[in-house]
Amino acid sequence: MASQPFNRDMFNDFDFEDPEFNERFYDVLDAFVGRCPVAHSTTGDGYHVINRYKDVKQAGQDWRTFSSAKGFQPNRDPQMPLLPPEECDPPYHNSWRNALNPYFRPEAVAAFEGSLRDEANHLIDQFIGRGECDFVPDFSSKLPGNAMFKNLLGLPPEDIPTLIKDMDAGFYGPLEERTPSLNRAFTYLGDYLARRRDEPPRGDVVDVIAAGVELDGAPCPWSDQVGIITDLALGGIVTATFVMSGGMFHLATHPDDRQALVGDPALIPQAAEEFVRYFPPVVALGRSVTRDVELGGYQFKTGDFVLLNYASASRDPDAVNKPTELNIHRERVPHSAFGVGVHRCIGAHLARLELKVTFEEFLRRIPEFRLRPGSQPTFETGILRSMKSLPLVFRSARKDGKQP
Amino acid sequence: MKIRVDRSRCAGHGQCNMVSEELFPLDDQGYSAIRDAGLEVPTGDEDTAEEGAYNCPVQALSAEK
Numbered sequence: 001m002a003s004q005p006f007n008r009d010m011f012n013d014f015d016f017e018d019p020e021f022n023e024r025f026y027d028v029l030d031a032f033v034g035r036c037p038v039a040h041s042t043t044g045d046g047y048h049v050i051n052r053y054k055d056v057k058q059a060g061q062d063w064r065t066f067s068s069a070k071g072f073q074p075n076r077d078p079q080m081p082l083l084p085p086e087e088c089d090p091p092y093h094n095s096w097r098n099a100l101n102p103y104f105r106p107e108a109v110a111a112f113e114g115s116l117r118d119e120a121n122h123l124i125d126q127f128i129g130r131g132e133c134d135f136v137p138d139f140s141s142k143l144p145g146n147a148m149f150k151n152l153l154g155l156p157p158e159d160i161p162t163l164i165k166d167m168d169a170g171f172y173g174p175l176e177e178r179t180p181s182l183n184r185a186f187t188y189l190g191d192y193l194a195r196r197r198d199e200p201p202r203g204d205v206v207d208v209i210a211a212g213v214e215l216d217g218a219p220c221p222w223s224d225q226v227g228i229i230t231d232l233a234l235g236g237i238v239t240a241t242f243v244m245s246g247g248m249f250h251l252a253t254h255p256d257d258r259q260a261l262v263g264d265p266a267l268i269p270q271a272a273e274e275f276v277r278y279f280p281p282v283v284a285l286g287r288s289v290t291r292d293v294e295l296g297g298y299q300f301k302t303g304d305f306v307l308l309n310y311a312s313a314s315r316d317p318d319a320v321n322k323p324t325e326l327n328i329h330r331e332r333v334p335h336s337a338f339g340v341g342v343h344r345c346i347g348a349h350l351a352r353l354e355l356k357v358t359f360e361e362f363l364r365r366i367p368e369f370r371l372r373p374g375s376q377p378t379f380e381t382g383i384l385r386s387m388k389s390l391p392l393v394f395r396s397a398r399k400d401g402k403q404p
Numbered sequence: 405m406k407i408r409v410d411r412s413r414c415a416g417h418g419q420c421n422m423v424s425e426e427l428f429p430l431d432d433q434g435y436s437a438i439r440d441a442g443l444e445v446p447t448g449d450e451d452t453a454e455e456g457a458y459n460c461p462v463q464a465l466s467a468e469k
Contacts, residue, residue, distance in 0.1 A: 057416065058433075061416055061417075061418060061433070061434035062434070090422065093422075094422040097419070097422060098422060098423060098455075098459075101419070101458075101459055102458070105458055106463075338461075340415075340416070340417065341416070341417055341418055341434065342417070342418050342419070342422060344417045344419065344461055348461060349461075
């Protein structure tokens, strides 16, 4: 199906920040996959965007040629510290991943399930009597913070609301409050890490971050350790928020799928995986080209900056059958939303658990809901995509589940 | 102990190879190069083999006696 032409020349002068990309997100992605294996941008120093599944995969696997040592953001502010392990290459990357990975395995994150379920119900209790909620501020921007800060990082519970508020304002607040709010959050995390370094170990992931790993035979710099805890918090909060919100938007507008999941909650994990594919919170992440190389029919030069477009790759018909359809009944969901290769998302299993708990608990307590009439969700897109508001209405119920 | 790979699951993330390049060889495309017969783990390397298998993000690997 032919779509309207774009105002911008998306293939030769692309810009992730262009509002047209936000508004016509899927149109642009599908045009990329269909007709533009490598798009180009003249924004700032310029960059290239690799769009097809097999090319994204090849670049993701070849970390020597497509290096993360100069970071994942195009036109990055050189003052910004690099965040390992995401923004570094093996072998240093592997030292960190091997230290951190055990805390993110399915068996390890399963220990958080009860706490996540309690938190999900606590959040639902706040609005179930009202018959309406804005799902983003009222639920999806809160639950991942609980998973990350309470369960994974073991922060003092009394500190968490302020931290979540700062992270929330850092991403969703008024523009001028975003940087100071995020800085407060990261300073807090750095102080917490320093405190934990001087305390007896608790057997959690913060122990290994505070202990550090070796870099070239010497202890790694402290700033990298602060970078790790920052990267985990960043990677684990807004990402899960968007997938939850996207999935709930789909269910609010597709009663058949909602009823299918209410009737058979065992379908929820595969539906959640499809939501991850269809609502990719990480649109694209960058690499620096370390040697002249041909990929996707384009000749890259040493020093080029490229972005691996995970969002379009997950809509490539060579990888996914009927990719433009959201189908909660797919038994296997091939996608690149968690990335490909050595930098693949460390928190994928935690994200899946959060999604499973979210849809199980919400649908159990509020099986029927829809968008507030006249409203639509609002999105924001750059190399990340987020939803800012999702107003839902439903029949109000008492917290205890009895009829009022 | 033998390491085995479920080829239908392996997606080429290379997380096993980060633990040990010897026990978890990759092919040119970055997928596990372990053959269907499995890879015999040298005595003393069992913990590393288990570690590498656990590291697989899509549970394509097993390390069992």
